[in-house]
Amino acid sequence: MHIMEGFLDPIWCAVWFVLAIPFVILGAKKIIDLMRNHPEHKMTIALAGAFIFLLSSLKIPSVTGSSSHPTGTGFSVVMYGICATSFLATIVLIFQAILLAHGGLTTLGANIFSMGIAGPACGLLFWILLKKATGNVPLSMFFAALFADLFTYVVTAFQMTLNHGQSVEAFVDFMTNYAVTQIPLAIIEGILFFMFATYLIRNKPELLDITVDSFKPKKEVSA
């Protein structure tokens, strides 16, 4: 979903930056506050960021004959919400834009919006709905991760269409390039988080009491 440097007109770069920045600032505030006042969250926050770091560096081959990478934002959004996820994604995207020439600084706003905000928001929606409906944590985590990943690429296709072509055909072309390639990868990411949720239930179930949808006061979680 990394839109390359120079591939969005300046006006669109600005639009996506304006839309993304409030989320990132709120997320940064939330994470700094958690680190200061709830140090027991430090390890879980690091873990949420670590999943994004690890999974967004893995380029996996897909059936369409091209390679792409998962986003890893599912766990983060379920634990700490959309704003915090957008902040963690920003760190990864800056790392990749500067050191790896992967993505770009001008397109950073658009990439944060797709990977850090819109995708995770979609994943969170599925987490809340499925957990309420089934109560099955691994299953809800599977679909949260799957849709957080897949919807990120749908949004990227949409962002590119707004800038290039502005037609249904263009959108279909971008969707084929981004989203169809992503389907098997999203399933792989879902399986990984399904396994991790299974691990948590067996070994650290108290972490699952502080997910964003539990609406309980933050419990002490010794890490």
Added chain:
Amino acid sequence: MSNSKWIYIGGFAVIAIMCLAALAYGATQGAEFGGADDGAEGVVEDVDPGYEPWWSGIFGDYELPGETESLLFALQAAIGAIIIGYFIGRTVKRA
């Protein structure tokens, strides 16, 4: 442990099979498995002919050598993996 052990083994097996199946199918189609992010460049040429990227980044046209790029990607994966491994090591319950 037995129940969840099979979930882990099964999960990784399914992932490995999916990757191999994608590679095998792609090979029969003569695919080269280029990055989808770079593939977008081709789509832009199709739907918006004549579009020129207006900025090529702070490093200009300089491209990292492939080996160095794979080093940095490996580093990024290692940073993530070491934290996840630390978490799992700290929290695992011994029977």
